[in-house]
Amino acid sequence: MTTKAINNKPAQAAKRKKIWRTLWDQKYLMLMSIPVLLYVLFFNYYPLWGWRYAFQNLNLNNLKKGADWIGFENFTWLFNRPEFINSIRNTLAMSTINLIVGTIASIVLAILLNEVRNKAFKRTVQTVTYLPHFLSMVIVVGMAQNMFMSDGPINNMLIAAKLVDSPVYWLGEGKYFWFLVAIINVWKEVGWNSIIYISTMTSIDPTLYEAASIDGAGRFKRILHVTLPGIKSTFMVLLIMNIGHLMEAGFEIQYLMGNDLNIDFSQTIDVFVMKYGISAGNYGRAIASGMFKSVVGIILLFGANFIAKKLDEDTLL
Amino acid sequence: MKKFLAGILALIMVLSLCSFAVAEEPITVTVFRGDPGDQPTDDNKIYKLIEEEFGIKFEFEFLAGDLDETLGTKLMNEDYPDLFDGGNSAEKLINAGALINLLDYMSEEKTPNLWNHIAAIKDQIVNENGELFIIPNYGINYNEQVVNACNGPAFFLQKQVLAWAGYPQVKTLNEYFDLIEKFIAENPTDANGAKYEGFAILCEDWRHFCLINPVQHLMGQPNEGEVFINRTADENGNHEVDVFIVQDYAKPYYKKLNEMFNKGLINADTFVMNYDQYIAKLSSGVVLGMFDQTWDFGPATDALNTAEMFGNTYVALPLVYDESYGFGAISEQYLNGGVPNKDRGFGISVSCEYPERLVMMFEELLSDKWQTILQWGIEGEDYYVENGRLLMTKEQYNQRADATWKMANMAATIWESSPKKQGLMDDGNAWTPGDQGEILMAFMSDYDKEFLGKYGFTKWADFFNAPCELAPWGEAWQIDKAPINDDYTDFNSIQDKWLPICIMSADDATFDANWDAFQAEIAPSAKVYEDFMQEEVMKLVNK
Numbered sequence: 001m002t003t004k005a006i007n008n009k010p011a012q013a014a015k016r017k018k019i020w021r022t023l024w025d026q027k028y029l030m031l032m033s034i035p036v037l038l039y040v041l042f043f044n045y046y047p048l049w050g051w052r053y054a055f056q057n058l059n060l061n062n063l064k065k066g067a068d069w070i071g072f073e074n075f076t077w078l079f080n081r082p083e084f085i086n087s088i089r090n091t092l093a094m095s096t097i098n099l100i101v102g103t104i105a106s107i108v109l110a111i112l113l114n115e116v117r118n119k120a121f122k123r124t125v126q127t128v129t130y131l132p133h134f135l136s137m138v139i140v141v142g143m144a145q146n147m148f149m150s151d152g153p154i155n156n157m158l159i160a161a162k163l164v165d166s167p168v169y170w171l172g173e174g175k176y177f178w179f180l181v182a183i184i185n186v187w188k189e190v191g192w193n194s195i196i197y198i199s200t201m202t203s204i205d206p207t208l209y210e211a212a213s214i215d216g217a218g219r220f221k222r223i224l225h226v227t228l229p230g231i232k233s234t235f236m237v238l239l240i241m242n243i244g245h246l247m248e249a250g251f252e253i254q255y256l257m258g259n260d261l262n263i264d265f266s267q268t269i270d271v272f273v274m275k276y277g278i279s280a281g282n283y284g285r286a287i288a289s290g291m292f293k294s295v296v297g298i299i300l301l302f303g304a305n306f307i308a309k310k311l312d313e314d315t316l317l
Numbered sequence: 318m319k320k321f322l323a324g325i326l327a328l329i330m331v332l333s334l335c336s337f338a339v340a341e342e343p344i345t346v347t348v349f350r351g352d353p354g355d356q357p358t359d360d361n362k363i364y365k366l367i368e369e370e371f372g373i374k375f376e377f378e379f380l381a382g383d384l385d386e387t388l389g390t391k392l393m394n395e396d397y398p399d400l401f402d403g404g405n406s407a408e409k410l411i412n413a414g415a416l417i418n419l420l421d422y423m424s425e426e427k428t429p430n431l432w433n434h435i436a437a438i439k440d441q442i443v444n445e446n447g448e449l450f451i452i453p454n455y456g457i458n459y460n461e462q463v464v465n466a467c468n469g470p471a472f473f474l475q476k477q478v479l480a481w482a483g484y485p486q487v488k489t490l491n492e493y494f495d496l497i498e499k500f501i502a503e504n505p506t507d508a509n510g511a512k513y514e515g516f517a518i519l520c521e522d523w524r525h526f527c528l529i530n531p532v533q534h535l536m537g538q539p540n541e542g543e544v545f546i547n548r549t550a551d552e553n554g555n556h557e558v559d560v561f562i563v564q565d566y567a568k569p570y571y572k573k574l575n576e577m578f579n580k581g582l583i584n585a586d587t588f589v590m591n592y593d594q595y596i597a598k599l600s601s602g603v604v605l606g607m608f609d610q611t612w613d614f615g616p617a618t619d620a621l622n623t624a625e626m627f628g629n630t631y632v633a634l635p636l637v638y639d640e641s642y643g644f645g646a647i648s649e650q651y652l653n654g655g656v657p658n659k660d661r662g663f664g665i666s667v668s669c670e671y672p673e674r675l676v677m678m679f680e681e682l683l684s685d686k687w688q689t690i691l692q693w694g695i696e697g698e699d700y701y702v703e704n705g706r707l708l709m710t711k712e713q714y715n716q717r718a719d720a721t722w723k724m725a726n727m728a729a730t731i732w733e734s735s736p737k738k739q740g741l742m743d744d745g746n747a748w749t750p751g752d753q754g755e756i757l758m759a760f761m762s763d764y765d766k767e768f769l770g771k772y773g774f775t776k777w778a779d780f781f782n783a784p785c786e787l788a789p790w791g792e793a794w795q796i797d798k799a800p801i802n803d804d805y806t807d808f809n810s811i812q813d814k815w816l817p818i819c820i821m822s823a824d825d826a827t828f829d830a831n832w833d834a835f836q837a838e839i840a841p842s843a844k845v846y847e848d849f850m851q852e853e854v855m856k857l858v859n860k
Contacts, residue, residue: 061799064391104444145594150586151512171589172817209794259589260520260813280802281409283393 054288059182060281065079067284074288084289087272090265091238094181099242101182104192107231111223126198135187137252144184145171145257171257174265181253197231198236204230236308244301247293269293331557343372344671350734351388351404354379355724363690363728371678377730380404389454397666400675402734405523407660408797409449416450416664422676430683431676432734437655438657440860441791453678454733458655458740463752464784466777467611467633470530470540471651474606476768477628484771488649490535490570494577497605501582515582516574517607519595520813524613529812531608532567535638539653543795543808544850556858558793558851560843562812568832569642572816574820575828588817596620602629627764635781652778654787655739659795663734683736691732692749699726700750707746707753707782714760717750784860790857793850801849808842815839 023030054074056067078084109129116122132140147154148170155167161234170176204226212222251270267275269289277286332407356377357364368374368749380387385403391397392413403410410416416847421441425432434457435442435449443449478500479485488495497515506512519527524541533545539728546565547557561567577583598604599617607614611633636648663679665672681687693707700709716722723729738748747753757776758766769775790796798805813836822828 056529060389060392060409063413145589150584169585172585172821241759249527260525260810261811261817263814274808276803279383280806281385281389281799282802283389 041200050287051291053284054274054291058282058284058287065088070284074284075292077285078289078292081276083267083274083276084269085267086264087267090178090254091247091249091268092272093103094178094254094268095246097178097182098185098249099239099246102189102193103235103239103242105186107197109190109237110194110231111227113198114201115219115223117176124192126195130195131191132188133192135188138256140184140188141253141256144180148180170257172261174262177257177262177265180257181250184253185250196234200231200234201227214246238310240301240304243304244297246300247297343368343374344674345374345376346400346671346675346806347376347398348397348402348730349391349399350380350402350730351384351406352380354730355714355720357525357728357730358525358725361728362695363726364731367678367682367728368397368733371674371681373674373678375400375731378649379435385409385759395668397668399666399669399671399714400663400734401666402663405661405736406598407662408799409662410664410666411450411660412797412799417667417672418448418450418667419452419665419676420449420525423671428676428680429608431736432678434683434738441789442657442659445856451660451664452736453657453659453766453851454737455734455739456655456657457738459738460743462655462740462784463747463749464652464778464781465752465754465757467635469612469651469653470534470608470610471633471781472531472606472608472636473614473631473633475602475604475629476764477630478488478783479632480628480768480771484768486772487634487760490573490636491641492737493634493636493641494573494582495608496627497582498580500605507850511601511603514598514604515562515606516577517587517590517595517598518574518583519590519592519607519609519613520588520817521591521595524592525809525813527607527609527613528816529562529809532561532564532570534649534651535570535636535647536561536566536644537637537647537650538677539650540792540794541794542792543662544792544793546793547789548788549799551856554858556790556854558847558854560808560847563836563839563843566642566644569638571774571816571832572828575822578820579823583820585821588821600660602626606631622762624670627762630765632768633777633780637748649782650785652781653792656787656792659791660797663738670769681734682731683738685738685742687739688748691728691737694726705746706755707750709750709756711760714750714756740807790854790860793854796850796853796857798849801845804823804842804845806851808839808846811835811839811842 014081053067055069055071057070057073058067062068113122113126116125146152148168149155150167151304154170158164158168168176170180193204208226208230209222212226217225247269249268249270251268251274254266254268254271255274258271273286273289276282354377356379364375368665378398384406388403388406388409392409392415395415397415401410401415422428431452435452438453438457439449442453472490474487474493474496476838478496479487481500481504482496485492487496487498501513501515505514519525529543530540533541536545538545538548543560543562545559545561550556571617574583578585587595596614596617599607599614600620602621611618614631618630621627633651635651637647637649638644640646665675669675681690696702697750700707702708707811717727741747748758754776755773769777769779772779774780815831815838819828819831
């Protein structure tokens with residue numbers, strides 16, 4: 001949007017003058033952005049200096065003496081661990097599943113709520129669905145564990161409905177783990193994530209809906225041709241941002257619900273780092289895998305943005 | 318004249334300052350404890366006494382969150398308290414060089430109490446370079462080790478099961494599981510209709526010893542961790558160290574558990590439970606038995622006692638393989654001689670400004686006078702003396718379990734991590750009130766008194782053979798595994814993953830296949846671990 005404002009091309013000097021003028025005019029705005037800038041510098045850029053440890057054998061025994069430079073040894077170690085490769089797979093799988101299932105669920109919820117005309121009902125449903133967002137993951141996982149126990153309510157219902165003969169070992173068998181994580185995440189976040197879509201939908205011009213119905217569009221046609229195109233730009237922006245976070249499948253849920261039986265499916269990069277890096281006191285390795293994660297994250301983000309640009313969609317960057 | 322007066326005044330002031338410094342200048346000492354805890358009240362009577370006598374005031378910080386993470390951060394930032402207790406990961410403090418060598422401040426003349434305290438075990442606790450960073454907080458006994466009950470590992474069984482069977486002697490693994498099986502067959506649910514579970518196995522994190530440790534005990538060895546050590550040396554003076562999970566005698570135990578699992582006596586959820594869920598389940602009284610250590614499920618015992626569900630509390634049993642397993646007649650040896658809790662307790666950090674004074678404080682606190690104050694309290698207030706015996710009224714005894722009372726009337730935080738006297742005083746009283754026979758008997762529940770009476774016993778330890786003499790290597794689980802960290806992590810992860818799979822095998826053929834796959838996977842890290850332990854144990858033997 002801002003690109004259009006400075007589309008007319010004035011002479012160089014006038015332009016420079018204009019920049020200074022704009023700067024001066026916006027002095028209060030800039031003053032206000034200083035704390036944010038400092039925050040980003042201190043908490044996001046300054047820690048990058050710590051990346052040097054990724055190339056050192058920093059651990060508890062040489063904290064004081066200072067660690068030695070060991071080149072890419074930490075990275076070689078990581079990529080020679082089958083568990084690490086496994087945890088990359090788990091991370092990507094879980095975040096992709098979460099992204100797809102989570103996005104679809106929140107868009108569907110938003111559309112459904114958008115179609116509801118009864119204000120009181122709409123409000124109630126919205127509140128009920130977003131409240132779990134404020135629960136701590138510890139509580140949510142605790143509840144989920146009780147639900148999915150061998151003799152828990154879910155298994156009892158399945159048996160009562162004659163869908164299974166004997167209890168399903170939800171928590172112990174790795175193959176169910178990704179599915180459980182997806183369900184828990186949807187339950188916890190669907191209401192919260194749909195808020196942004198609902199607000200986008202309310203900003204769609206009502207005359208579009210009127211025009212559509214005059215043209216003979218039914219409810220589904222209106223959703224398909226008015227509502228969905230209306231939220232497309234929001235959807236793209238969120239998608240690109242989320243793709244940048246694909247390497248972050250979350251830590252809490254896997255750490256809390258993971259156990260030795262489902263470890264092949266539950267161990268994400270973060271859990272791996274916790275176990276082999278931080279708890280074992282091998283900080284170099286922890287930082288190396290954190291660095292790997294960030295670099296892949298940046299590549300994914302720019303990649304998604306590039307593709308979106310090629311497709312001539314709204315882009316983020 | 319004025320100048321003269323001013324001079325005298327100045328002199329007096331300087332002199333008084335000097336003398337003040339020589340007598341104890343009041344200091345505040347920062348303390349970190351590697352486990353969660355509560356701040357004592359400001360007017361705590363024991364800390365007040367310490368402050369009056371030593372001029373030392375404490376400022377406590379307790380663990381909040383993950384221990385390894387917290388220590389890692391503290392070490393990274395060199396943010397050391399004066400008194401540093403690293404809890405279960407204290408090796409980290411030592412390896413990172415955060416603690417001072419206490420021996421620099423100790424000598425027979427200057428600190429006789431401390432010196433005598435560690436004299437007998439000095440070889441065990443001093444490292445290769447002749448340094449000592451932490452004086453063990455527990456396990457150093459005076460006169461005689463008092464063993465009233467099994468505080469460590471054992472197989473546990475609800476008392477009601479034994480009562481139901483007419484108080485039989487249960488000595489072998491097979492007898493134990495047979496009894497559980499019969500009990501459940503006749504009593505599938507408790508009075509409230511909740512289903513009984515035969516046997517529970519806690520597998521979470523470091524508490525997985527409930528899963529991986531039992532085999533050594535079934536073979537008649539006290540707790541050495543994950544290795545079996547031959548107590549008699551071969552002709553070269555070598556004590557053979559074996560990782561027992563890869564030995565022939567490990568398989569029958571897990572085979573037995575597999576059998577119990579397929580009979581429905583073990584709930585599959587036991588392998589995915591965390592500690593809190595485990596304690597909750599035990600507290601509800603539906604778990605008939607488990608392998609564990611007494612201190613590990615203390616909260617459940619307390620809960621059951623408070624609810625007066627005495628029949629659901631547990632009795633510790635020393636089980637072994639019977640002869641049908643083909644390993645001969647095994648005599649149980651669960652109880653070990655007093656085990657100094659090596660590398661656990663307070664160390665003094667390198668950033669402490671008054672190491673000398675703190676060592677002298679520990680020296681004084683180890684005197685008979687202060688040990689009595691720290692463990693028993695103040696005479697007349699917290700205990701009384703009758704015919705030379707230290708005793709407590711029921712009220713005095715019960716208030717010691719009250720957290721609020723403790724915060725105001727006991728110096729528990731300092732006492733727990735400091736060197737302390739255990740066993741018996743020279744006059745025959747126990748150093749710790751909990752060890753004093755009269756007190757234990759007087760306040761035992763009627764149910765327990767009757768239960769012990771049926772067996773003709775007077776204390777819970779009567780179910781066990783007497784403690785054996787402590788081996789020169791202490792207990793091998795105390796050996797620091799930091800040098801083989803990666804392999805040790807693998808060694809544990811593989812067991813944590815495969816043992817439950819083996820136990821849950823559908824039939825014998827599957828069990829054998831799973832067991833073989835498990836053995837193949839664990840062999841390399843087990844070998845590294847075994848070699849390492851062999852070397853470390855012999856180092857301790859030859860010290």
